Amino acid sequence: MITRFLEELGLTKRRGFLIVSALLVWISAIIASGAGWNPFANTWDFSNSGAFGDSFGPLSALMASLAALGAIATYRAQSSEIGRVREREEELDEAASADRERAITREFLADERALRQNFESTYFQLLEMLRSLVNTLDVEIYVDQIEKGHDAFKALLEAFKAGSQNPDADKGELWLAFSNKYKNDLNHYFRLMYHIVKFVKYSEMDNRYFYIQLLRSMLSDSELALLALNCEYGYGRDKFKELIEEFALLHNLSEAEKDYWDLESKFKPEAFEFRHADSVFEFVESEDISAPDKV
Known part of the structure; x- marks a missing residue:
């Protein structure tokens, strides 16, 4: 101290x-x-x-x-x-x-995980509903000739091609008549597709395009062509068409179908663009690289 x-x-x-x-x-x-x-004996x-x-x-x-x-x-x-x-x-x-x-941070991550889990639970249930709908679909284009599943969509597309050979015919009227004939098979499918894409768009997920890629990978060429026709001539033109363009839902559509129906003149280029995900959480448009196998 x-x-x-x-x-x-x-x-x-x-x-x-x-x-x-x-x-x-x-x-x-x-x-x-x-x-x-007084050591010195002095007087004071x-x-x-x-x-x-x-x-x-x-x-x-x-x-x-x-x-x-x-x-x-x-x-x-x-x-x-x-x-x-x-x-x-x-x-x-x-x-x-x-x-x-x-x-x-832990609370935020927990909330984010819970949000993602809730979204994915609903999303994959919707995809399962779509898969089940496709698998149970059966149409009779010709007498005693029933097509099922993805083959049913191929048969429907071929039937519409056969009925729209006249170049002077109004394809809009032809499509309305055709879709009305097969409304029990097509309308439910189109509505479910629209609501799946809408559900993804208005979700809070950062990687919405990733989920659209999963959906797109399930669709056959005939399904994509019918979706495009419905959005051009049918009821999908009011709301669904802009979603198809926003999320490039027609990217996997074959060149043959695009040329046959002249779809590139009817849709924005974004509807057919290739995009790739840099990560699970975001996507960017690809311009300078060659596209790999379509997804």
């Missing part, structure tokens, strides 16, 4: 020892004299007591200085201690802030 006090005063141990020793000798001599100790001349009393003036000044220095040292020590306490409090505040941020 004494060493720390001397350090606060800016004194070395040696100087501090000398000062303290001198003070102790001075004080001891005064006390001994007051007790009657009280006429000189005033002068003797004045000799304590420097001592008083010295004691006052030491008291001031002690107060300064105490102030410095307290200031240093307060500084250390404040630094510790700041460290604790920073640690608490970091803990809060980690807790918020």
